Amino acid sequence: MQSIIHKLGFIAVLVTTVTAFELYANTEQQLDSEVSEPTKTMRSQQHSDGAAAITHLTPLDLPLDSQGLTDEDSQQINSLLNQLHESAMSADWDTYFDLYHPDAAFIGTDATERWNMVHFRRYASPTQGWRYDLQARHLLQIEDVVVFDEQLYSPEYGISRGTGALVNTTKGWKIAQYHLSFPIPNAKAKRITTLIKQ
Numbered sequence: 001m002q003s004i005i006h007k008l009g010f011i012a013v014l015v016t017t018v019t020a021f022e023l024y025a026n027t028e029q030q031l032d033s034e035v036s037e038p039t040k041t042m043r044s045q046q047h048s049d050g051a052a053a054i055t056h057l058t059p060l061d062l063p064l065d066s067q068g069l070t071d072e073d074s075q076q077i078n079s080l081l082n083q084l085h086e087s088a089m090s091a092d093w094d095t096y097f098d099l100y101h102p103d104a105a106f107i108g109t110d111a112t113e114r115w116n117m118v119h120f121r122r123y124a125s126p127t128q129g130w131r132y133d134l135q136a137r138h139l140l141q142i143e144d145v146v147v148f149d150e151q152l153y154s155p156e157y158g159i160s161r162g163t164g165a166l167v168n169t170t171k172g173w174k175i176a177q178y179h180l181s182f183p184i185p186n187a188k189a190k191r192i193t194t195l196i197k198q
Helices: 002-036 071-089 093-098 117-124 186-197
Strands: 043-046 052-056 064-067 100-107 114-116 133-142 145-154 158-169 172-181
Touching: 064 071, 071 093, 071 133, 071 145, 071 172, 093 117, 100 117, 114 117
Parallel strands: 064 133, 100 172
Antiparallel strands: 043 052, 100 114, 133 145, 145 158, 158 172
């Protein structure tokens, strides 16, 4: 009788262990799937009036991390950067440019594109906006400055990167610099830079 009880106990432990591993594997597979597909990491929808809106963005969907920030500051800055991309998609330029410090600089993908806010607004205002979906973001606070880098996905250009800095002002956190770039795989770097030099 005691032997049967021991066997049943062993089987119960074995079943519990296997179930736990299956749950872990399924969770990992689901998270990997969400991170690897841009359309799952941030879902955007077109409203009837043509304005785009970010409708699904939670910490479970995206790899986000922050170092040196309070939870409140981290939340505020993530919200600000999310709003930056949302207002760019809907061409809401009043909201978009209010997120920048008045003395901020935007550095675009072309070597000639280093704009102050006056010049950048002049460039942006006639456009219908642009779309870059967030895939990952990292924040780092050093004294009174927060630097960030984020991996983005553009339907037009593919994997992109945004880097920059924010400063804390009397009106809250504001973007002091934003730099948009297209990361080049090392294996293709010579071919692409040779093309650029032509």
